[in-house]
Amino acid sequence: MIERIHLKILREIDQLGSLTAAAKSLHLTQSALSHSFKKLENQSGTQLWHKKGRQIHLTQAGKFLLNEANRLLPQMERLDEVLLQYAKGERGALRIGMECHPCYRWLLKVVEPFLAEWEGVDVDVKQKFQFGGMAALFNHEIDILVTPDPLEIKGIKFSPVFDYEQVLVVATTNALATHTTVSPEALSNEVLFTYPVEKERLDIFKNFLIPANCQPKKHKLIEATEMMLQMVAADRGVATLPLWLVNEYQDSLPIKAVRLGDKGLPKKIYLGIRTNEEPTEYIRAFFKLALKSKF
Amino acid sequence: MIERIHLKILREIDQLGSLTAAAKSLHLTQSALSHSFKKLENQSGTQLWHKKGRQIHLTQAGKFLLNEANRLLPQMERLDEVLLQYAKGERGALRIGMECHPCYRWLLKVVEPFLAEWEGVDVDVKQKFQFGGMAALFNHEIDILVTPDPLEIKGIKFSPVFDYEQVLVVATTNALATHTTVSPEALSNEVLFTYPVEKERLDIFKNFLIPANCQPKKHKLIEATEMMLQMVAADRGVATLPLWLVNEYQDSLPIKAVRLGDKGLPKKIYLGIRTNEEPTEYIRAFFKLALKSKF
DNA sequence: TAGCAACTATGAAAACTATTCATTGGTTGT
DNA sequence: ACAACCAATGAATAGTTTTCATAGTTGCTA
Structure with a gap:
């Protein structure tokens, strides 16, 4: 019967390369690991590894177990953590x-x-x-x-929990700032900032530019929202963000929200x-x- | 440290209702389980259950563990099985x-x-x-x-592996058998057999009837494909199935495939x-x- | 309400298992 | 050929789990 310790041993062997090293890291002796696996191998009738020179090579079965160990151990480890949390009165x-x-x-x-x-x-x-x-x-x-x-x-x-409108954010000095709405074509002359994810997951592409067969002058990736807003404020480009977010920053930064298309781009969280x-x-x-x- | 045995004990207690019964089913004594959990409770500092009269009630923490036990134990049990398979030379x-x-x-x-x-x-x-x-x-x-x-x-x-066309199967004696194609409206007078799954997962509804705002005279559920074909052959109704499947039965049953709509209903596996x-x-x-x- | 059945908890002893110790034998590199 | 590693193994030991025996609680019923 495979126990948690077997999985731990296997994981350590894989990471450290040798029984001896694995034993040390688990505060056990090399002998203990050897015995423990000998027993498991006898019970299951399967060889889990073989010695090749002074190295250990996992068999097919061993590799399978290792893979499962890497998957299951974190889940078991979490059980301990959660119990400790409960003990501390945390729900x-x-x-x-x-x-x-x-x-x-x-x-x-x-x-x-x-x-x-x-x-x-x-x-x-x-x-x-x-x-x-x-x-x-x-x-x-x-x-x-x-x-x-x-x-x-x-x-x-x-379940939907929050509705909002996705809008284009532009610097107040940008030509588009005077518009109330913006067409896909109008973005052809703009630098567009987005988060660094696949285009298919960006609404501005999926539901606005691509259907109209347009694309921005340039597409630049920024991870941090604040940075993105700063860049937009400096008129280095435009971005698409939730309207409520733009409203939050409108007083502190020279930016303006412009509706995307006639009907806007409605979104839900x-x-x-x-x-x-x-x-x-x-x-x-x-x-x-x-x-x-x-x- | 939570071990496999703890999860097993918890699962048995939940299923059998008492320590004594759980112990019997695990070929241990009631005392063993009691000790084993006392130890776990001391180590983690968390109560896992409390006695209420002669019954055992899991605490919040106990319920959490039980839930995880039901999820993780089958996965652990599989490890043993697979090792045994490897032993038998099975890959x-x-x-x-x-x-x-x-x-x-x-x-x-x-x-x-x-x-x-x-x-x-x-x-x-x-x-x-x-x-x-x-x-x-x-x-x-x-x-x-x-x-x-x-x-x-x-x-x-x-990855797509197989293309086929979904067709309507009718008895050769059915009026529709003389048609080469069938419209959604034509199904309004027919009894329709389908597998017993949600309508949204049935193409005949999702991609044929509902878009045309039609529905069959009656909708009946049959689980077994062979039965479905027998019922169709007896002209008790019609069904939608892959063309290749209908072809396989065409020689042995008085049934005929009719294309759904002008372009047919293409499908992929x-x-x-x-x-x-x-x-x-x-x-x-x-x-x-x-x-x-x-x- | 006394008696009984069904259940859990607990300490001490017994049984069992895991671990270490001490040693062997093999491999690698110098 | 020798030193440095490394894993396997048997026997001894340490440690843990399990049982046994018993006490204590609850709920039912006569």
């Missing part, structure tokens, strides 16, 4: 995943009252996912996913949660607060 | 998930040469998923998902795999065979 932690760059400020406004209301619950926000936010939700890396692109998948439920388990009380509470959010 | 098992009812016959045609070519690899097909095929892929319940509805998600890659790990050799091989499949 748990709300792990939020963000797939929506400018939503960060919106999130802050929701998190603030949440923290006040739920003293025992910590909030953690992850913005980078190796395999995407959806995978993170499925794998219990996060509990809530904030995204503008919901997907209908069994096991995950998305969605929250996604797993539906295969009863959501905890504080997740429901977060939902309520998110729905109440206003700008 | 592993290809676990295929199907989200495409009529594709079963197509799958058989691919599996046949696969089994011949890969003697050591077993094939297992799952057709029911509690939380959907996508979740099953993420959770390593299956290795390949066969579906007509691919979704663009990081961590999963879908996609295979989805996880991209966060190197696919094993036999998964790649299965892909190749799937691409070669012809009817």
